Amino acid sequence: MTPEATTPLSGFEPAFRTCAGELGVWSAARLFVNAAWAAGGETAVEALHDDLGLRYPVVDDVARRVLTVRAPLGPPRVDGVLARCEGLRALVVVGVEAALLGPVVDSLPPQVDVVALFDSTFPVDATRVQASWAPRVRLADLASFQRAAGSRSALVTPVYGADVFRAVVAPIWVRAHGPEVRLQFRRLIGVNLVGPRMAAYPRWLIDTPADDFTDLVETV
Amino acid sequence: MTVVPLVIFAAAILAQARHPDRRLPIVLVAAGLALLALALGGGRAQAVLAALPWDVLIILAALGVVSRVLALSHVFTRLAVVTTRGIGASPALLVPVASASMFVISGLVNNITALVLVLPVVITILQLSGTTERHLRWTIGSLLVACNLGGAATPIGDFPAVLLLGAGAMEFVAYLRLALPTATAGLVLFLGIVVAVVQPARGVPVDVLRRRITVAVVEGLHDRIRLQRRLLVPALLALGSMLAAWTLVPPRVGVPVHLIAWLGAGLLVFFLGSRGRAVVMEGVDVEATLFIFGLLVMVGAVRETGLFTTLAGALQALPLPPAGHLALFVGVAAVSTGFFSAGPSMAALLEVAAPLVNQLGADAVYIGLAFGVCAGSSLFLTAATSGPLAQSMVERAGLTDVAGRRLQFSFLSFVPVGLVGFAIILTVGIGAALIISGRVGS
Secondary structure (H helix, E strand, O other), X not given: OOOOEOOOOOOOHHHHHHHHHHXXXXXXXXXXXXXXXXXXXXXXXXXXXXXHHOOOHHHHHHHHHHHHHOOOOOOOOOHHHHHHOOOOOEEEEEOOOHHHHHHHHHHOOOOOEEEEEOOOOOOOOHHHHHHHHOOOEEEEOOOOHHHHOEEEEEEEEEEEEEOOOEEEEOHHHHHHOOHHHHHHEEEEEEEXXXXXXXXXXXXXXXXXXXXXXXXXXXXX | OOOHXXXXXHHHHXXXXXXXXXXXXXXXXXXXXXXXXXXXOOOOHHHHHHOOOXXXXXXXXXXXHHHHHHHHOOHHHHHHHHHHHHOOOOHHHHHHHHHHHHHHHHHHOOHHHHHHHHHXXXXXXXXXXXXXXXXXXXXXXXXHHHHHHHHHHOOOOOHHHHHHHHOOOOOHXXXXXXXXXXXXXXXXXXXXHHHHHHOOOOOOOOEHHHHHHHHHHHHHHOOOOXXXXXXXXXXXXXXXXHHHHHHHOOHHHOOOHHHHHHHHHHHHHHHOHHHHHHHHHHHOOHHHHHHHHHHHHHHHHHHHHOHHHHHHHHHHHOOOOHHHHHHHHHHHXXXXXXXXXXXXXXXXXXXXXXXXXXXHOHHHHHHHHHHHHHHHHOOOOOOOOHHHHHHHHHHHHOOEOOOOOEOOOOHHHHHHHHHHHHHHHHHHHHHHHHHHHOOOOO
């Protein structure tokens, strides 16, 4: 029997991409970094950061925050999002972050129709995603999400850092958001999971004008 | 009597083995042509359709519905997550524990459903906990062998056993009493050799940190997949009632096996209310059902030519003791399944088996046949549908070793696992058949 040891953490990328596809890149980063913190503290987080941080700026950001506060990263505050969802009949989530969608869905009244569009940057296991969210959340695509439009409907998307002018979003937002969509929904809500813009270039993500959104909610 | 149906049957079997992606149209067209040839040759084409074992198709459809509801209840996914936590994502324990779990699950639901439920969790563990070419090969390969063994262990686990049950060749209790210990012995022997001799986890870094992260990530990835008790309870009640009826209702009462399956699945769908229709649509594997229908039609047409009786006669005429006939028959079943897959082999060899039953006893011949087919299903990656499915799922996952090198699970990767599995299952199957026939000494 080989004695148990700690080898440099590496080779996590395929698993991270799977998680990022199904949970969202920020939720996956939080899951990995918090697991590393719980398993091996600062050393493990640094090792994970070395493995994934360069290629995934969100991992870099989350790892830095965990190392700064020396504690696992908590879930995002969703009270601001819920306040903006009051009176809605439908909520369309563009680009899923499980850490955000889960608490929001669990808090919304059951009569609110929740529709989700998954970003296709990373692979998505449709069976597992369906098992995780259906039937409370209806999965949709770019061709069909506008059926949920209306005066009591809103679009919501995760934001990975923003300043006064620009916000970093998942590519699916740019494909879903257009001049006609803006008129079809009561609110376009950006939920900032990261805070100020990340120091690293937002690889896998995309820049968009901050005024895409009628509401930009901070969760940090 | 014309031999054209036989030529069509042989051509179709070869063609579907060569082009598995087109097996359904090949078999359906060939079945139609075989019937046409029989009719034009003066044969009784209508009698072939009348003699089809429709009960087999009913059992397959009913079990498909129950399997689908069990899958939708997420019970197996939750068990997989709990098991991952239990073994602490240990690469060394992954092979025996995942294989044993697969054995149990595939004894209750069909092999494809079992694989689709268990493999994603195993792949995630392999992605995270670290693996090597050798570890990957034996982990996935052992899962496939265990899947085949589980399917043969119970009368409802896979098509060959269902065919025996539906065709009235064996009764439920008799099959379970003989096949379950045989399959369990095969699994124990196989896993014993894999764990003790092959040692698949040799060379995989044993890293406590990596294992803890793996458990946390597997739990996080499945966090929102919750047990659906409203589906699980009716599915277990339906399955339990069907098992109880198959076990306890004596044959003299006259309630056929397929009727119990029909009523069990029917009541389950009824109690699911509005979801029932979707479950039937998703649960009944139309491709598999039509494929087996086509095979049975072709076999029926060939039966009219008298070929199977001739083959059985030729086998019995060989200068061998009865034990030799039995062993040879099981061996032929295994090899033909390895090349032509389980469906065609089982459907055709069941016809050849019938005359041997008088000489060797039904239980010995049919249990031998079931395990011969099971051994053949494990020989090559392409011998059973579950093999290519596992291959594509592993390919999609893009697995790498801890150094970041891309790992493959291919036809050739499976060959050593297949050979070990084939040899063990065939040996156990022949041994069981000889013991049952009381001809161990001969």
